Amino acid sequence: EAGVTQSPTHLIKTRGQQVTLRCSPISGHTSVYWYQQALGLGLQFLLWYDEGEERNRGNFPPRFSGRQFPNYSSELNVNALELEDSALYLCASSLVGRGRTDTQYFGPGTRLTVL
Amino acid sequence: AQSVTQPDIHITVSEGASLELRCNYSYGATPYLFWYVQSPGQGLQLLLKYFSGDTLVQGIKGFEAEFKRSQSSFNLRKPSVHWSDAAEYFCAVGADGGSQGNLIFGKGTKLSVKP
Numbered sequence: 001e002a003g004v005t006q007s008p009t010h011l012i013k014t015r016g017q018q019v020t021l022r023c024s025p026i027s028g029h030t031s032v033y034w035y036q037q038a039l040g041l042g043l044q045f046l047l048w049y050d051e052g053e054e055r056n057r058g059n060f061p062p063r064f065s066g067r068q069f070p071n072y073s074s075e076l077n078v079n080a081l082e083l084e085d086s087a088l089y090l091c092a093s094s095l096v097g098r099g100r101t102d103t104q105y106f107g108p109g110t111r112l113t114v115l
Numbered sequence: 116a117q118s119v120t121q122p123d124i125h126i127t128v129s130e131g132a133s134l135e136l137r138c139n140y141s142y143g144a145t146p147y148l149f150w151y152v153q154s155p156g157q158g159l160q161l162l163l164k165y166f167s168g169d170t171l172v173q174g175i176k177g178f179e180a181e182f183k184r185s186q187s188s189f190n191l192r193k194p195s196v197h198w199s200d201a202a203e204y205f206c207a208v209g210a211d212g213g214s215q216g217n218l219i220f221g222k223g224t225k226l227s228v229k230p
Contacts, residue, residue, distance in 0.1 A: 004158075033216065035217075042220060042222045043220040045218070056215050056217060104161075106158040106160070106161075109158045
């Protein structure tokens with residue numbers, strides 16, 4: 001069974017640009033989570049989508065946004081990129097999201113570099 | 116606020132030696148606890164999890180962890196370390212018992228293995 005997939009693997013952007021990262025969950029999983037892993041800051045929660053709706057959001061500015069599609073795949077959009085947005089962006093999925101924490105399975109990540 | 120503390124930033128052990136990685140959490144009720152491992156530039160792989168029941172949990176790759184409520188700890192152990200275990204290890208807790216969806220991660224412990 002395929003795991004969580006993310007694309008692209010690597011991205012290089014310049015300050016002020018916009019970027020879209022994509023995630024496909026494990027088949028049958030309805031919840032998708034996004035995390036940012038920046039150097040020195042650890043793993044920080046960005047967004048949680050379940051059944052097409054945003055359920056929770058971490059402490060990030062509004063220029064970080066996303067959506068979940070009917071097939072449960074998800075996009076993370078980052079507008080007006082800043083140098084400190086350089087990080088590994090990890091997507092995870094779980095079988096049941098609402099009301100409890102189910103085991104989250106992570107993808108390989110997208111490495112974003114902002115110059 | 117909930118938190119996870121991994122007191123050791125970096126640990127070096129000899130191949131074949133035993134290993135214990137420490138994790139302390141703060142949460143008033145029964146937590147959902149996880150250990151993940153990350154190789155350089157890769158995503159997170161689930162090693163094991165604790166939701167309820169037996170406080171000694173077995174995971175993949177010969178790892179185990181013990182939940183101790185009285186000490187608010189969930190330490191990871193392995194009786195004999197292999198060179199391939201060199202990686203970064205993250206302890207995580209489900210935020211608010213899972214109701215918020217996201218995981219709260221510790222800062223990680225980097226494991227180096229001496230031949």
